[in-house]
Amino acid sequence: MMLFSTITITIGAILSAGQYEGTSIVRAHIENQKQLNTLRELGARSLDCFDHKGSTPMLFDDSHIEFAEKMKIDFEVLETNIDSYILKYEQSREEARMRGLGGWYSDFKTWNEVNTRLNQVEQAYPNIASVFTVGVTHEGRNINGIRITAPGDSVGRKQVLWNGCQHAREWVAVMVPMYIIDALVEGWNVDSEITTILETTEIIIVPIVNPDGYEFTYAPNGDRFWRKNRRNNSGSCEGVDLNRNWGFAWNGGDSTSTNTCSDVYVGPSAFSEPEAQAMRDLVVSLPNLVAHIDFHSYSQLVLEPWASSNNTPPRVDIVKALSNDISDAILSVHGETYAAGTGGDLLYLADGVFPDWVTDRGALSYTIELRPTGSPGFDLPPNEILPTCEENLAGAMAMLRFIQNSVSFSFPNGVPGFGLAGEMQTLPINIEPVFEEVLLENTATLHVRYGSNGPFATRSIQHDSGTQYTAQIPISTCGVNSEYWISIExxxxxxxxxPLGEEVLQVGVATEIQNWNMDTNPNWQTSGLWSWGTPTGGGGQYGNPDPTTGATGQYVFGYNLQGDYENNLAEKHLVTPTINVSNQQNIQLQFDRYLNVEQPSYDHASISVRGDGGAWSTLWTNTSVIEDSQWVSVSYDLSQTIGTANTVEIRWTMGTTDSAWRYSGWNIDDVQLLALSNTAIQGDVNCDGVVDVSDLLNIISNWGFCEGICGADTVPDGSINVSDLLQVIGNW
Ligand SMILES: [Zn+2]
Structure with a gap:
């Protein structure tokens, strides 16, 4: 971010003293919809982007406290002096501005400052950036947007829309779109990927959809915790929740209210609000809109459609493939988890929201809830603005990359990290056009080689049905990593x-330390309802029932083979015996999983491990609801956790669980403990560690067709021929 070097000094909003006198921040434990509705109607505001039942931060004045006590709503007071809390926050902003770290991103910016910067971008990059007015608000402010695309005829280019700040108090949701704008214009003709993308894509960014509300959160006589726009409702309460005003599933469900004093007031009619109308008309004017993000805070989530129901959205595989790409890209920058899933999975349903309306029009549309995960909510410390922007730029780039590729490849079981030497690794793939392409299903091809030099062999990929394909990836007999990529016409x-460009995927080679196929009872140590046997397809009060058979064979280890796990469960363990792993390196646990468990605010499933009888370390725990409806192969790297230990024990845990919503819990099968090795040499046919005349002779004596995997088939095309000779000679 070198372009804008001028440091703008702004005077922080000076709050009138005593503005929040008599108001406290509380954590309320709301047991039912009636309690929530009544609190809403009394004007008690949730301090979440999605207000909801359960445990939630809220603003309570004396009358709310009185009501809560009368209604026996459990709450704890977190902050009684909000004015001093806000003053402290203002001081931290002032200090951040003085330090100036992160330049323009050292502190949050007002509507005016954002507009000034948009104009500066347009002036600095007139060829690729143009500012425009999306619409005008109740109070007469312009909603400004910027279009960024390469010079030339942009008709026919794909269009992407990103916006922030439907909700006034979600300040970081303004900074992220601004940062993305900077990165795109500064990357033009500097970064080859951004340049290519701008030649095929028009990007439209609206940082502040709700300028009236946004300004009100900064105003001396305003309200830092304002959420809605500033409609005059001709009564005591102002504002409409813009993200409940959209014309898809408008005014329904538990997430909305028709009371003007509620923070989720839907407005007098769908699209009653000029801000929602302006954004709607903008979307309608984009004939090639393919993808959209509505930025909010907070919770760190990538929310897929639908928000308003638990129905499956159109093109669900593509929807999920892209949200996972975005989530992975965000994680890769600063290690922050933004779980991907639907509102129904991760939060609560919400009606009349922007992304549902866009999804209904056919584009891929998401809500991203930015930092933090919880406290301090909307008042993100200023030093987290820049990292939040950086990680979400990566997420935005993942979206741009995804739509450049007009065919989506996704892997329902993930891609394998490793396989056994000399065995085929089965890889299920979903291949689906994102746009209008028609795929030639019998052209799906695996391009694979052993090692990282030389030609790729081609092997056809089996088309199963619809969008489902299965590739068989050969792993060399001597143990060289396989590299591969996939194509289709x-x-x-x-x-x-x-993957795109010149990138390839890699599979490591493993040897087996131990293997339990569960066809016989390994007699592991159990507690609670853990047992070995045949699962019965029982349970499924929520999520899916247990399976009716193992991943292979009929037997599994499962938690309650007859049905769901219990409520109010303590941790119940399944523990392997002590396994000798001395002289083994890079140890990997692989097994087949069929797991259903509620999200981790309530119920828990985990795996832990310990070396040499030491303390247990968690290897994995559920970070969201899990609803397996088929066996899934999963693997985990133990090497970091157990170091150089000589023995290892592995433990699966069911629990703890809360007092409601039972799921069918763990089922595990085909557990393997593997060690990774990659010591073999490319071109070494007989695995003796040298490439020499014996390898050549081996090829000649095996000349011809190779069924499955053959040592002499060094270019693994299923035939032992001159390409294999050349490979050996090339690695002599
Ligand atoms: Zn929001």
């Missing part, structure tokens, strides 16, 4: 590749 003559 479409009727327009194009070849689509995964």
């Amino acid at each position: 479409s009727t327009d003559g194009e070849t689509h590749r995964y």
Whole structure:
């Protein structure tokens, strides 16, 4: 961010003393919809982007406290002096501005400052950036947007829309779109990927959808915790929740209110609000809109459609593939988890929201809830603005990358990290056009080689049905890593590749330390309802029932083979015996999982491990609801956790669980403990560690067709021929 070097000094909003006199921040434990509705109607405001039942921060004045006590709503007071809390926050902002770390991103910016910067961008990059007015608010402010695309005819380019700040108090949701704007204009003709993307894509960014509300959160006589716009409702309460005003599933469900004093007031009619109308008309004016993000705070989530129901959205595989790409890209920058899933999975349903309306029009549309995960909510410390922007730029780039590729490749079981030497690794793939392409299903091809030099062999990928394919990835007999990529052709003559560009995927080679296929009872140590046997397909009060068979064979280890786990469960363990792993390196646990468990605010499933009889370390725990409806192969790297230990024990845990909502819990099968090795040499046919004349002779004596995997098939195309000879000679 070198462009804007001028440091703007702003005077922080001076709050009138005593503005929040008599108001406290509390954590309320709301047991039912009636309590929530009544609190809403009394004007008690949730301090979440999604207000909801359960445990939630809220603003309570004396009358709310009195009501809560009368209604026996449990709450604890977190902050009684909000004025001094806000003053402290203002001081931290002042200090952050003085330090100036992060330049423009050292502190949050007002509506005016954002507009000034948009104009500066346009002046600095007139060829690729133009500012425009999306619409005008109740109070006469312009909603400003910026279009960024390469010069030339932009008709026919794909269009992407990103906006922030439907909700006034979610300040960081303004900074992130601004940062993305900077990165795109500064990357033009500097970063080859951004340049290519801008030549095929028009990006429209609206940092502040709700300028009236946003300004009100900064105003001396305003309200830092204002959420809605500033409609005059001709009564005691102002404002409409813009993200409940959209014309898809408008005014329904538990997430909305028709009371003007509620923070989720839906407005007098769908699209009654000029801000929602302006954004609607903008979307309608974008014939090639393919993807959209509505930025909010807070909770760190990538929310997929639908928000308003638990129905499956159109193109669900593509929806999930992109949200996972975004979540992974965000994680890769600063290690922050933004879980991907639907509102129903991760939060609560919400009606009349922007992304549902966009989804209904056919684009891929998401809500991203930015930092933090919880406290301090909307008042993100200023030093977290820049990292939040950086990680979400990565998420935005993942979206741009995804739509450049007009075919989506996704892997329902993930991609394998490793396989056994000399065995085929089965890889289920979903291949689906994102746009209008028609795929030639019998052209799906695996390009694979052993090692990282030389030609790729091609092997056809089996088309199962619909969007489902299965690749068989060969792992070399001597143990060289396999590299591969996947391609498919479409009727327009194009070849689509995964991964993009020159990138390849890699599978390591493993040897087996121990293997339990569960066909016989390994007699592991159990507690609670853990047992070995045949699962019965029982349970499923929520999520899916247990399976009716193992992943292979009929037997599994499961938690309650007859049905769901119990409520109010303490941790119940399944523990392996002590396994000798001396002289083994890079140890990996792999097994087949069929797990259903509620989200971790309530119920828990985990795996832990310990070396040499020491303390247990958690290897994995559920970070969201899990609803397996088929066996899934999963693997975990133990090497960091157990170091150089000589023995290891592994433990699966069911629990703790809360007092409601039972799921069918753990089922595990085909547990393997593996060690990774990659000491073999490319071109070494007979695995003796040297590439020499014996390897050549081996090839000649095996000349011809190779069924499955053959040592002499060094270019693994299923035939032992001259390409294998050349590979050996090339690695001599
Ligand atoms: Zn929000």
